[in-house]
Amino acid sequence: MHIAKHTPLSSTELGTLWMTYQTKTMMLQIYAHLLEGAKDEEPGQIMTYDRDKTAETVSKTREMFREAGAAIPQGFTEQDVKRGAPRLFDPVFEVMYLRMMSKVFTGLYALYNSMSYRSDIRQLYRRLTMESQEIYDRTTELLLEQGTLIHPPDVTMPREVEFVRDTSYMRGINPFGSKRSLNTVEVGHLYQAVETNLCGMQLMTGFAQGAAEPEVRMYFTKGKNLAKKIVQELSGVLMNSDVPAPAPWAGKATDATVSPFSDKLMMYNTSLLSNFGLGSNALGTAFSLRSDLPALMTSLSKDIFTYAVDGGKLMIKNNWMEEPPQMEDRKQLTRS
Known part of the structure; x- marks a missing residue:
């Protein structure tokens, strides 16, 4: 029904x-x-x-x-x-x-x-x-x-089913222990995170060039640097397992210094992508069985969360954050 x-x-x-x-x-x-x-x-x-x-x-x-x-x-x-x-x-x-x-x-x-x-x-x-x-x-x-989108790397097809037989499969944090190669599930999450942040770097570059308010320009520049840091760290993990990281050579910001979009719109778009990044990192953490990867993802998530909070404060300061519908404040109604 x-x-x-x-x-x-x-x-x-x-x-x-x-x-x-x-x-x-x-x-x-x-x-x-x-x-x-x-x-x-x-x-x-x-x-x-x-x-x-x-x-x-x-x-x-x-x-x-x-x-x-x-x-x-x-x-x-x-x-x-x-x-x-x-x-x-x-x-x-x-x-x-x-x-x-x-x-x-x-x-x-x-x-x-x-x-x-x-x-x-x-x-x-x-x-x-x-x-x-x-x-x-x-x-x-x-x-x-x-030819402007790099295809994820190929892999040799498995010929038989394997099961994890030792907890050393989860090794990663111990600097003296050898880390196993990445599995394809882990590669998938890492690859997508790098690809998304490469796109985010260019987006933040364009937004920083065109933003009207100096404080907003600085915020987008900070976002570009954060995306760059994520790309570098996750690409390093891929390269250490001899997995090529995505590196698209096309698609970039122009030399325009006037944005067609309001600072409010660009800030909201950035907030949306920051929240998406937090969710994606949480998924990557949940499905990674090598112990160094959740630790790295958690560290990066803290940086993204801090960046998102700073963005929220900036939007509130400029009266750009529209308030979602609120539940009734029962305590206040009772006092009334």
């Missing part, structure tokens, strides 16, 4: 719809700039497809807020994008950015679906997950065809 559409939104459903509205209105403004300068046919088609789907979702979530009697969030508006501004990134990086964001959204919407109870909201998140996967597929295929 389905929970009817007219059933009031639960607290979790209101929260996930609020987050969806924030991310989708942000992407609408990003597409407003990207499509101004899109010259290549295939990237333009991908952007137009996702822009149209994003606009549909914004309209749908607004309708849900109205039906629930909830205030419609501000999100991001035309004031967060400057029409006619120079391109902050080259065309290859723009596709890489869309691929990275599709990873974030695929994970978010699958999670939001598992937190939803009303059938219409579950249907919304199933559709959004499929749309994000569509963008991931199309951007990945395009970058592979261009």
Whole structure:
């Protein structure tokens, strides 16, 4: 039996719809700039497809807020994008950015679906997950065809099933003990983390060049250095097991020093990616059986968490952090 559409939104459903509205209105403004300068046919088609789907979702979530009697969030508006501004990134990086964001959204919407109870909201998140996967597929295929996306390393196929027979399999922290080679599960998480942070380095470079506020510029520069540190440390782990680390040679920030996006939008985008990085590191830690890897991931997670907290403080200082819907303060109501 389905929970009817007219059933009031639960607290979790209101929260996930609020987050969806924030991310989708942000992407609408990003597409407003990207499509101004899109010259290549295939990237333009991908952007137009996702822009149209994003606009549909914004309209749908607004309708849900109205039906629930909830205030419609501000999100991001035309004031967060400057029409006619120079391109902050080259065309290859723009596709890489869309691929990275599709990873974030695929994970978010699958999670939001598992937190939803009303059938219409579950249907919304199933559709959004499929749309994000569509963008991931199309951007990945395009970058592979261009030769600008490095394929993960090959591995010799196992010829028989093996079981771990000794706790030395987990050795890693002891500096005097030899570390076993990485298994393919560990390589997968490390490789993806390096790939994502390489993209993040370029994103932070462009944001730092274009930010209007000096303090915000410094924050993005700090983010670039953090991404660089993560790339260096995780690439070192891969190289020590003779596994080549990803090193894309294409896709970068331009020399523009004026951003088409507001500092508020760029800060929110950075916050979203920082939180995604924390979640990815947690997964990498959970599935790593070599003891040095969880220790390294935990250390990097602390750095990312500190960076995210500093970003939150900066957003609050500049009145850029929109407050999510709150639960009733029962203590305050009782005092009243």
